[in-house]
Every structure is written in structure tokens, then in C-alpha cells.
Amino acid sequence: MKGLMMDTPLLIPSLIGHAARCHAEVEICSLTVEGPMHRYGWGDCYARVQRLANALRSLGIEPGDRIATLAWNGYRHLELYYGVSGMGAVCHTVNPRLFADQIAYILNHAADRFIFVDLSFVALLEGLIDRLTRVEGVIIMTDEAHMPKTSLPNVLCYETLLAAEADHYDWPVLDERSASALCYTSGTTGNPKGTLYSHRSTVLHALGILIGSFALSGDDVVLPVVPLFHVQSWGIPHAAPLVGAKLVFNGPHFDGETLQRLFEEEQVTVSLGVPTIWLGLLDHLRQSGKRIDSLRMLISGGAAPPLSMVEAIERDYGVPINHGWGMTETSPVAAAGINPRRLASLAPDDRIKAKLKQGQALYGVDMKIVDDDGNRLPHDGKAAGELLVRGPWVTSGYYNDPEANADAFDAEGWFRTGDVASIEPDHHILITDRSKDLIKSGGEWISSIDLENTAMGNPDVAEAAAIAMPHPKWGERPLLVVVPRDGATPDKEGILAYLEDKIAKWWLPDDVVFTREIPHTATGKISKLELRRIYKDYVLPTAERAP
Ligand code: ADP
Numbered sequence: 108m109k110g111l112m113m114d115t116p117l118l119i120p121s122l123i124g125h126a127a128r129c130h131a132e133v134e135i136c137s138l139t140v141e142g143p144m145h146r147y148g149w150g151d152c153y154a155r156v157q158r159l160a161n162a163l164r165s166l167g168i169e170p171g172d173r174i175a176t177l178a179w180n181g182y183r184h185l186e187l188y189y190g191v192s193g194m195g196a197v198c199h200t201v202n203p204r205l206f207a208d209q210i211a212y213i214l215n216h217a218a219d220r221f222i223f224v225d226l227s228f229v230a231l232l233e234g235l236i237d238r239l240t241r242v243e244g245v246i247i248m249t250d251e252a253h254m255p256k257t258s259l260p261n262v263l264c265y266e267t268l269l270a271a272e273a274d275h276y277d278w279p280v281l282d283e284r285s286a287s288a289l290c291y292t293s294g295t296t297g298n299p300k301g302t303l304y305s306h307r308s309t310v311l312h313a314l315g316i317l318i319g320s321f322a323l324s325g326d327d328v329v330l331p332v333v334p335l336f337h338v339q340s341w342g343i344p345h346a347a348p349l350v351g352a353k354l355v356f357n358g359p360h361f362d363g364e365t366l367q368r369l370f371e372e373e374q375v376t377v378s379l380g381v382p383t384i385w386l387g388l389l390d391h392l393r394q395s396g397k398r399i400d401s402l403r404m405l406i407s408g409g410a411a412p413p414l415s416m417v418e419a420i421e422r423d424y425g426v427p428i429n430h431g432w433g434m435t436e437t438s439p440v441a442a443a444g445i446n447p448r449r450l451a452s453l454a455p456d457d458r459i460k461a462k463l464k465q466g467q468a469l470y471g472v473d474m475k476i477v478d479d480d481g482n483r484l485p486h487d488g489k490a491a492g493e494l495l496v497r498g499p500w501v502t503s504g505y506y507n508d509p510e511a512n513a514d515a516f517d518a519e520g521w522f523r524t525g526d527v528a529s530i531e532p533d534h535h536i537l538i539t540d541r542s543k544d545l546i547k548s549g550g551e552w553i554s555s556i557d558l559e560n561t562a563m564g565n566p567d568v569a570e571a572a573a574i575a576m577p578h579p580k581w582g583e584r585p586l587l588v589v590v591p592r593d594g595a596t597p598d599k600e601g602i603l604a605y606l607e608d609k610i611a612k613w614w615l616p617d618d619v620v621f622t623r624e625i626p627h628t629a630t631g632k633i634s635k636l637e638l639r640r641i642y643k644d645y646v647l648p649t650a651e652r653a654p
Contacts, residue, residue: 116283117310120156120193122348127153130325130351136373137181138358138365140226141253145182149348152186154274159190161272166221166244170195170279173289175219175242176336177203177210177228180356183248183265184335187223188344192287192306195279199289200336203228204551205299206611211238213291213299216507223248223265226255227359233258283307289506290338292435293545293552301506302435304339311471312438312500313345319469320429320444321377321406323352328373328401330355332366332380333409337550338439341379341408341431363391367399374401381409381550382416383581389419402426408433408443409550410582411538417462432465432538436522438500442466442474442536449535468534472498473521476530481517488531491539495521544635546575546585553585553614555635558606562587565605567597572625572633573616574642578650586647587616588638590625597621617649 126133131150139145168174174191176198178184191198199217201210210231214222218241224232225248232245236259244261246268247254254264287306291299316322321342323329329352331343339345347354355373357365366388369375385407392399405420408431417428433439443466450458468474476484476492484490501522505511516522525543528536546553555573562571570590575583591597599619606615626637 116280116306118193118278118281118283118306119189119287119309119345120278122310122313122345123149123153123156123189123193126348126351130348133325133351133353135182135185135354135356137356138360138369139181140179140359141249147182149351152182153189155269156186156189156193157274157276158269158272159186160194160276160278162268163190163194163196165272168194168196168220170281171197171286173197173199173217173219175199175201175214175217175222176224177201177222177232178225178248178336179227179359180331180335180340181225181248181358182356183223184225185344185354185356188288188335188339192309193278194276195281195285197286197289197303200339201291202334202336202551203231204611204613206614207231207235209299211235213301214242215240216298217289217291217301221246225249225359226253229255229257229259236260281306283310288339290336290435293554300508300511302502303506304438304500308438308500309339309342309345312342312440313349315469315471315500316342316440316443317346317349319440320447320466321346321431321440323347323350323377325351327352327376328355329353330357330366330369330373330375330378332357332361332378332384333550338433338435341406341433342438342440343379361387363388364395367391367395367397370399370401371397376401376403377406378402379406379408381582382407382412383410383549385412385416385420386580389416392424399424399426404429406431406443408440410547411463411465413579414460414463417459421459421462428462430462430464430466432526432536434524436502436524437472437496437498440469441472441496441498441501442468442534445535446533449533464535464537465528466535468536471500472496474530474534474536475521476528477517486530486532486534488529488535488537491527491529493542494524494526494528494530494536494538496524497521546573546583548578548581548584548613550582551613555585558585558587558610558614558616559633561606561609562589562602564609565597565602567592567595567601569593570625570633572635572638574635574638576617576642576645576647576650578617578647584617584647584649585614586642586645587619588625588642589619589621590623591621617647620645 126149250266288304431443484492527540558573569592578584626634
């Protein structure tokens with residue numbers, strides 16, 4: 108027997124529609140690339156979102172078409188989240204920090220029809236537009252007064268586009284499983300892989316984080332430092348309008364000084380970012396003597412935070428850290444926060460240490476750990492194995508990528524995270540290692556295999572292996588281990604000079620060491636496990652302790 112309740116689909120425009128009705132005057136403030144702070148309420152935002160949807164229809168956009176963004180956090184990017192997804196197209200946020208080749212690959216793989224670009228990234232796009240096979244036009248996210256001279260073809264101005272349209276749009280009643288957004292994440296081998304979100308997964312994720320430890324309310328002022336181009340800014344753009352929280356966007360500014368100033372001026376209560384951002388903020392606070400007293404919670408995720416960072420923020424500045432875990436493939440939030448009952452039962456020192464755990468599984472996310480043969484391990488807080496997850500906001504397959512999908516899931520259909528974890532009986536998790544071959548620097552991925560393959564193109568190099576080394580500011584930085592070719596005597600400077608124009612600058616290894624032999628596994632692959640063991644006491648020259 109079926110229930111007799113309305114079968115209303117869970118669609119993204121419903122989120123902002125609610126905010127426009129109930130919280131129209133609550134502000135969204137954005138530091139802009141052009142300079143000044145822009146302010147408006149959820150009501151005005153919604154009107155512009157509808158203008159944008161009309162503009163997209165005028166451009167001939169059809170349901171399912173992909174529309175790319177290359178943009179910082181700001182109000183126009185937020186409008187694209189709602190306008191593009193709402194009218195049935197797919198909002199494809201692209202990470203502008205990637206190397207040009209990867210950006211071109213991603214834009215071609217997604218077959219994006221139009222690109223919306225911030226002023227900051229016009230030059231970047233000019234450098235790769237000739238390689239883009241499907242792009243029909245570019246919309247520069249500014250007004251006529253700030254339009255740059257550009258060699259880009261078919262360029263439009265965002266504000267001019269919106270000005271020509273009506274501020275009402277009849278949202279289509281889509282199937283809630285329709286694709287809404289696309290975000291690529293680094294692959295261990297070669298090319299990035301696309302995670303394709305749906306309206307349903309997005310709405311459920313927004314609700315899921317609100318009933319979990321990220322819970323926001325109408326009193327909150329939220330500053331997501333985590334970019335809108337990175338896993339939908341951890342769900343905040345979709346969760347904030349549900350409760351009528353005020354949003355603050357930091358635009359192109361990520362430094363501690365700007366963040367502290369925004370916290371104070373806008374009375375920010377909750378902010379989210381990776382540990383590298385909070386380390387930068389701490390540096391500034393220590394040097395300036397300034398405070399962050401308006402905050403009631405700092406959310407840290409994307410990488411494991413150092414104990415010293417949690418201690419300083421909690422003890423010296425009195426702001427509780429809320430630590431979460433997730434992935435692009437899990438929308439991203441899958442676990443967050445230590446259960447408040449457990450936290451209350453702990454002594455202050457233990458409370459801080461408990462925060463190093465990645466948190467308790469959210470409602471909706473099932474977790475299991477398995478050994479190398481895929482056998483389940485107990486959830487006893489001791490056994491550690493590869494973490495697998497499933498749930499309504501976990502990917503069921505990468506976009507158009509059979510190769511990546513081949514080993515992304517186990518026989519029961521659970522998604523393999525590539526993280527190694529232990530799970531406690533009440534589903535608090537601790538990430539202990541990573542089985543995927545990647546290096547995470549400042550919250551962004553470096554593919555060790557890409558780095559190795561590029562280095563091996565150097566005629567002086569017989570074999571090369573990249574491993575993650577701990578770094579006090581970036582979390583991890585790459586160390587390149589090189590076996591010179593017979594008769595060759597390469598040096599560090601030569602290797603780095605060779606790599607310089609072939610990879611993104613921030614991918615360059617922090618050090619290069621030479622050895623006669625790199626360890627291999629029985630099947631002939633480089634044994635990263637053994638290599639990590641050999642270099643476990645090695646300290647990068649760049650890794651002096653932060654003050
Ligand atoms: P995000 O950076 O938003 O978490 P990514 O898809 O870029 O999303 O990265 C996900 C990966 O980052 C995880 O699989 C894990 O390896 C690592 N990671 C994420 N959060 C944490 C955390 N809190 N502690 C340790 N590693 C983490």
C-alpha cells in the first residue's frame with residue numbers, strides 16, 4: 108500500500124524560494140574582484156537568479172546542458188548555483204587552481220556549452236580557449252564598466268545579460284534525480300573524474316548537514332572559506348537559505364588578515380575551511396593580537412588538523428573546532444563532530460584530543476571498513492581498513508568514465524573511499540592512512556603518479572616516485588625520489604627546472620632526493636608503503652615549524 112502524501116520532488120529552487128519568502132532581507136555580502144563589498148538580501152538574490160535562468164533560456168540552454176564556472180566565492184557565483192541548476196542545466200564548477208591542461212581536459216570531458224568566468228580568470232581562459240572543443244561562448248562575471256579587453260570569442264557581460272531579462276521564471280518540475288551540478292576531483296592516475304550531483308542528493312545533503320553537528324540557525328552569519336568551486340562549498344550555499352542564515356563571501360582573499368576583518372565587521376558566527384586556512388588565520392591573530400570572538404564554531408575538514416592548531420583555536424581563542432570528513436564523491440559531508448554527550452563526559456584535554464577524530468557518521472551515510480580481501484572488519488575503534496560508504500548523497504558512478512568506475516565500488520555497491528579508517532561502535536571514525544596515491548596540499552590534490560610520470564620524461568631520470576611528507580603549513584607536500592639514469596648525474600635544480608613548465612607551480616616537489624633503487628611490490632609497482640617507511644624520519648627543508 109502506498110502512502111497518501113504528495114509526491115513533491117526535492118528540487119534546488121525550492122531552497123532559495125523558501126529563503127526569498129521567509130528571509131528576504133537577510134544579507135549575502137561578497138567581497139568582489141572589482142573591489143567593494145556587495146550586499147543584498149535573499150529576496151533580491153532570488154530575483155536575479157530568475158533573470159539568470161531566463162538569460163540561459165535565451166542563450167538556447169536545454170535541460171542537461173553543462174555550464175561551467177571559473178570563479179571565486181561571491182554573489183554572482185551563488186546565482187549560478189541556483190539559476191543553472193534550477194532551469195534544468197548542470198552547474199559545473201571548475202577549480203581554477205588546476206594546471207591549464209587539466210582545466211582543458213575537464214571542460215572538454217564535460218562538454219560545457221558556456222563558461223561563466225570571474226575577471227581574475229579571463230587571462231587563464233584566453234590561454235586555453237583554442238583547445239576547448241564544445242564551448243560556444245564566455246560570460247564575464249562583471250558589469251559593463253569593468254569589462255576587460257579580451258581575445259576571447261563570443262564574449263558577453265553578465266550584468267548586461269541579466270538586465271535584459273524578466274525577474275520571474277516558472278521553474279520546470281524536474282525529476283528530482285535530474286543532474287544539477289558537476290565537480291571534478293583528482294584521479295590517482297591521469298585524468299580528473301566527475302561527480303554528478305542531483306537535485307535530490309543536494310537537497311538531502313543540505314538537510315543532512317543541518318541536522319548534524321554543522322547545524323545552523325537564523326541567527327548565524329556563515330563565511331564559507333571553502334571555495335564554491337570545491338564540492339559545492341561543503342553544502343553551505345544550499346543549507347544557509349533553508350534556515351535564513353546570513354552569508355559572507357571572501358572573494359579572492361584567503362589571508363588571515365582579511366578573514367579576521369570580515370569575522371569582526373560582519374559578526375561571523377560560523378566559518379568553514381581546510382586546516383591550512385586556519386593556520387594562516389592563527390599566524391595573523393598571533394602577530395596582530397586580534398581576536399575572533401564573534402565565532403561560535405570553526406569547521407575544519409578536507410585534511411587532518413594538527414593537534415596544536417585545535418589547541419590554539421580552542422584554548423587561546425575560545426572557539427570550538429568542529430572536525431568533519433568527506434569527499435567530492437560524498438557531496439561532501441559524511442561524518443562530522445564528536446557526539447555532544449561524549450564530549451561533555453571528557454576532561455578538557457581529552458576533549459581537544461577527541462576532535463582529531465573525523466567525527467560521527469551523519470544520518471543517511473552508512474560506513475564499513477574492510478581488509479585487503481574485502482572482508483568486513485569490526486567497528487571496535489581498533490581495527491583499521493579501507494573505508495567504504497553508501498547513502499543518498501554518495502556517488503553511484505563517475506560521469507562518463509567507465510575506467511574510473513571499474514574499481515570504485517565493491518560487489519555490494521558501496522563506494523570505496525581510498526581512505527583507511529577505524530570505526531568505533533557508535534560510528535565515530537578516525538582516518539589513519541590513505542590507500543589512494545595522492546598528496547593533499549592545502550586542501551588541494553596533487554597526483555603523485557602524474558608527478559612521477561612527468562619527472563620520468565626527463566632523459567636523466569631512470570625512475571621517480573613522489574610521496575607525501577608532512578608539512579606544518581600545507582599539511583602535506585611532495586618529496587620526489589629519483590633514480591638517475593646510468594651515467595647521468597642530475598641535480599635537484601635541474602629536475603625542478605625540467606618540471607617547471609609541465610605542471611602547476613604548486614605541484615613542484617619541495618625537495619628531490621636521489622637514490623640507487625626504489626622499492627617495488629611483487630607485481631612490480633612502486634611500493635609507496637615501503638618508500639614512506641624509508642623516508643619516515645625525513646624532514647622537508649621547507650617544513651620549519653610555524654611560529
Ligand atoms: P574535501 O577536500 O572537500 O574533503 P576532496 O574530494 O577533495 O574533498 O578530498 C577528499 C579526501 O580528503 C578524503 O578522501 C580524505 O583522503 C581527505 N580528507 C577529507 N577530510 C579529511 C579529514 N577531516 N581528515 C583527514 N583526511 C581528510
